[in-house]
Amino acid sequence: MSKHKYSYDDDSVVVIIGSGAGGGTLANELCQKGIPVVLLEAGKRQSIGTFINDEWPSFHQLAWLDHRTTSGSWRIAKDFPNLPAWICKTVGGTTVHWAGASLRFQEHEFKALSTYGKIDGANLLDWPLTLAELEPYYDRAEKKMGVTRTNDIPGLPGNNNFKVMYHGARKLGYQDVHTGRMAINSRPRDGRASCLQIGFCFQGCKSGAKWSTLYTEIPQAEATGKLDLRPESHVAKIEHDEKGRVTGVLYFDKDGNLPRQRARIVCVAGNSIESPRLLLNSASSMFPNGLANSSGQVGRNYMRHMTGSVYAVFEKEVHMYRGTTMAGIITDESRHDPSRGFVGGYEMETISLGLPFMAAFFDPGAWGRKFTEAMESYTRMAGMWLVGEDLPQESNRVTLHPTEKDQYGLPVPNVHFDDHPNDIAMREHAYKQGQAVYEAAGAIRTYRVPPYPSTHNLGTCRMSARPEDGVCNKFGQTHDIPNLFISDGSQFTTSAAENPTLTIVALAIRQAEYIADQMNKRAI
Amino acid sequence: MSVQTSRRDFLKTSGAVLGGVLLYSSGPIAMLAPGRAWALELKSLTKAEGEALLRFTRHLYPHDGLEDAVYALVVKDLDTEAAKDKEVQALLRKGVAELNSKAGGNWLALAEREQFKLVEAIEGTPFFEKVRSTAIVSLYDNDMAYAYFGYPGASFQHGGYLHRGFNDLDWLPEPPPEASPPAY
Ligand SMILES: Cc1cc2nc3c(=O)[nH]c(=O)nc-3n(C[C@H](O)[C@H](O)[C@H](O)COP(=O)(O)OP(=O)(O)OC[C@H]3O[C@@H](n4cnc5c(N)ncnc54)[C@H](O)[C@@H]3O)c2cc1C
Ligand code: SF4
Numbered sequence: 001m002s003k004h005k006y007s008y009d010d011d012s013v014v015v016i017i018g019s020g021a022g023g024g025t026l027a028n029e030l031c032q033k034g035i036p037v038v039l040l041e042a043g044k045r046q047s048i049g050t051f052i053n054d055e056w057p058s059f060h061q062l063a064w065l066d067h068r069t070t071s072g073s074w075r076i077a078k079d080f081p082n083l084p085a086w087i088c089k090t091v092g093g094t095t096v097h098w099a100g101a102s103l104r105f106q107e108h109e110f111k112a113l114s115t116y117g118k119i120d121g122a123n124l125l126d127w128p129l130t131l132a133e134l135e136p137y138y139d140r141a142e143k144k145m146g147v148t149r150t151n152d153i154p155g156l157p158g159n160n161n162f163k164v165m166y167h168g169a170r171k172l173g174y175q176d177v178h179t180g181r182m183a184i185n186s187r188p189r190d191g192r193a194s195c196l197q198i199g200f201c202f203q204g205c206k207s208g209a210k211w212s213t214l215y216t217e218i219p220q221a222e223a224t225g226k227l228d229l230r231p232e233s234h235v236a237k238i239e240h241d242e243k244g245r246v247t248g249v250l251y252f253d254k255d256g257n258l259p260r261q262r263a264r265i266v267c268v269a270g271n272s273i274e275s276p277r278l279l280l281n282s283a284s285s286m287f288p289n290g291l292a293n294s295s296g297q298v299g300r301n302y303m304r305h306m307t308g309s310v311y312a313v314f315e316k317e318v319h320m321y322r323g324t325t326m327a328g329i330i331t332d333e334s335r336h337d338p339s340r341g342f343v344g345g346y347e348m349e350t351i352s353l354g355l356p357f358m359a360a361f362f363d364p365g366a367w368g369r370k371f372t373e374a375m376e377s378y379t380r381m382a383g384m385w386l387v388g389e390d391l392p393q394e395s396n397r398v399t400l401h402p403t404e405k406d407q408y409g410l411p412v413p414n415v416h417f418d419d420h421p422n423d424i425a426m427r428e429h430a431y432k433q434g435q436a437v438y439e440a441a442g443a444i445r446t447y448r449v450p451p452y453p454s455t456h457n458l459g460t461c462r463m464s465a466r467p468e469d470g471v472c473n474k475f476g477q478t479h480d481i482p483n484l485f486i487s488d489g490s491q492f493t494t495s496a497a498e499n500p501t502l503t504i505v506a507l508a509i510r511q512a513e514y515i516a517d518q519m520n521k522r523a524i
Numbered sequence: 525m526s527v528q529t530s531r532r533d534f535l536k537t538s539g540a541v542l543g544g545v546l547l548y549s550s551g552p553i554a555m556l557a558p559g560r561a562w563a564l565e566l567k568s569l570t571k572a573e574g575e576a577l578l579r580f581t582r583h584l585y586p587h588d589g590l591e592d593a594v595y596a597l598v599v600k601d602l603d604t605e606a607a608k609d610k611e612v613q614a615l616l617r618k619g620v621a622e623l624n625s626k627a628g629g630n631w632l633a634l635a636e637r638e639q640f641k642l643v644e645a646i647e648g649t650p651f652f653e654k655v656r657s658t659a660i661v662s663l664y665d666n667d668m669a670y671a672y673f674g675y676p677g678a679s680f681q682h683g684g685y686l687h688r689g690f691n692d693l694d695w696l697p698e699p700p701p702e703a704s705p706p707a708y
Binding site: 158323371372378 | 584585586587656660661663664665669670673674675677678679680681683684685686688689690691692693695696697698699702703704705706707708
């Protein structure tokens, strides 16, 4: 007997793995249509009451810290060899950590191959989807998430960090500079308060102003009576029958048991490292290379965005840590303009780290006076994050480690990454422009800060028109197994310049419609 | 994370004790401390080892105005780890011993410039990395450091910065309302 809403043998349920941006949204959308959902989440359930305004303790409360390894020429492999990504293991997934920047992709970004042409070393492809097809779902996602500057929702007020960015950007001649499109309430909305400018957006928003599936989608789904959320449930394997249809999952529950939950449909939304790892760990005699992997693309084309930060010191106080972390953007460089020496574009967004994280991430491994001089200027610093399109490469890849195992005895994922020359050229340009912005605002010193462990993880189960080019179709349905879906950022064919979550949510809303329709037609 | 700063605590401790007196009788750290003397009881390292590690950390992350009491927090974390893990204890013990032997007996007795040269010379060794990677967390993740660097830490209990200066910067012109609308 299971103590759960749905029994382990109930094979009418949709099992969703992961409760973040993709999984949490999909769960709610399906439940709203009356479809029974079992939502399996490896992490614990926290709440705005239990979030901690303190970077390291919060990190230990929320982050995914299971063992992982890294390889490749990216600096992360040296500085943080066991922390390739900065993502969450908790109900709500990384929407608990996220900053809320919510941008639509541009039309040409869905057509990377046809727009940029073939590029050496890059595994470019057009999305099997156009902006026009996704627009209605972007509308619904923006409404759901309460994105500022859409749906007549006013923008957030700029904080001190934004003032510095704005001034420098305008002096430099940038045109499109504002406090961003943010899934953070600038007015009370949807039963949630407005932003109190707490400044700990990355640590879980204690006012609930920032959209997170933890306190929006998931409670809404629970209210339908259709959701069976099981926290502390780590899925180990997806199982299938002799026809090659998935039949359910095996997962470790919080007591260390390994129950089998049967399912009509399985949707994988564990973020772009765990999703391919799970497919690979589910290999069988029928699918020796892992599930949905006839193309050999599962785990490949791992993208993390071109990133980096610029911090600048001024004569006078800034106090960048006060207020909304990422409510500030310059979008002028997001266009595709190969005359700059690279394809694709990038965004410049305000960022700030508290003192503990600034020490850890400013220049990992550094010591001595140059470093301490920067730290001494902490309250006089402004900061921006650079985020741009990076190119998919087959060799950038999540694989199973041949020997190392996690606490459950499952092979851990290894994340291999090398920058493409295009990523390097873009980063150089972005650093230079970021420094120029701050110099225009009167900076006395500027610093180039290397990428943090990846917060955006994309592409490892990408969608493609042809089954041989990717893992799933334009609805996230895997090419090989009709009742197995990819429901998170691993679906992305290319990364685009924009922060990914709005697109993950739009795709999840669209996927829910498709799943409901296919269920009605008894196609799956 | 704290070092004991009252005389009573100081007297209660047993074992090796690392201690001192706050240099600055006023200022942000003094305001946090109940008394001027501070002391740290060591669980596994000797007093001499503790003193060497404190000085070593000062060379790694030199903040001239930052009290030894804050650097002592790094020693505290190293000592706690060494008490739990014999390998860490051996690494630290050997590291300090090697510094001393390179210094011809007592590294701490060298002039600062000479001390620094020996720190530089062992950059990247496991001992160096152990102290550095502990320091980069411990040194900047405590109330006294927050006070020194002017970082206020948690803000939720004060209602955030909505009414406490999130946009009080006045040395640049205000962005227009299209770019930065008024707060709610
Ligand atoms: C500090 C930070 C700031 C960010 N800011 C922004 C921003 O401003 N804008 C933006 O667009 N994006 C931002 N992001 C990125 C954003 O959070 C992610 O893109 C998004 O949450 C990814 O959604 P997902 O559904 O793919 O995965 P996640 O949200 O990470 O959810 C995956 C969930 O699956 C669970 N899981 C994994 N494996 C298993 C398993 N085997 N069994 C059970 N459960 C499992 C995990 O525990 C996790 O809860 C930020 C990220 C970070 C870390
Ligand atoms: S600044 Fe706003 S969004 Fe960020 S944590 Fe505070 S209240 Fe939440």
